[in-house]
Structures are given as C-alpha cells and as structure tokens.
Amino acid sequence: MSILISSRMNVVLDEDYRLIGEARSDVAYLNLSPLSKIVDELDLLSRELLLSLDPKSSPLISSRPGRGGLYRNAGLLSNIALGFLIGSLIFSLIILFISLRG
DSSP states (O other), X not given: OEEEEETTTTEEEETTTTEXXXXXXXXXXXXXXXXXXXXXXXXXXXXXXXXXXXXTOOOXXXXXXXXXXXXXXXXXXXXXXXXXXXXXXXXXXXXXXXXXXX
C-alpha cells in the first residue's frame, strides 16, 4: 500500500518498506502476501486429497489426534456393509428360487 505525499511532485510513501519514492503511472505495485497464504492453504488441501487415496496415511489436517489409519478403517467398514447387503440379496434370491421350485 502506498500513501500519496504530494500529488504535484508525484511523491509517495511505501507503507510496507517505509521508503519514499516517485509515483509512476507505468509501474504497478501488488502485495502478494495474502495471495500466498491462500495458495499455501490450497496446496495443503490438494495434498490432503491426494493422500486420502492411500489407506495407510493419516490426515494432514488433523482436527483430532489419533486419526491414523482412518481411511483404512472406513474402507473396511464400508466393504463389510456392502458385502452384507450383497450376501443378503443372494441369500434371499436362493430362498425365493427354492420356494418357487418346491
């Protein structure tokens, strides 16, 4: 951010570096520190998304301690539930087939 000291002489003060200089219309100054914080956060989220594919990894953004192997446990439980549903469907089809036949 720059502060205009004299508009007639085109003198400005750079607030971040505390330097006085000449204001030029062909030079633009942009502070990228807020943008770099957002990029770092997006980088962390993208690494978290990629590591979620590895069942042995623990979350990078850990809001609670002791969450290692979370994805492996979630995959195991979902496969157990899916196996139970498929097994129940096959068992009910076998029972239906036997009852219709005999």
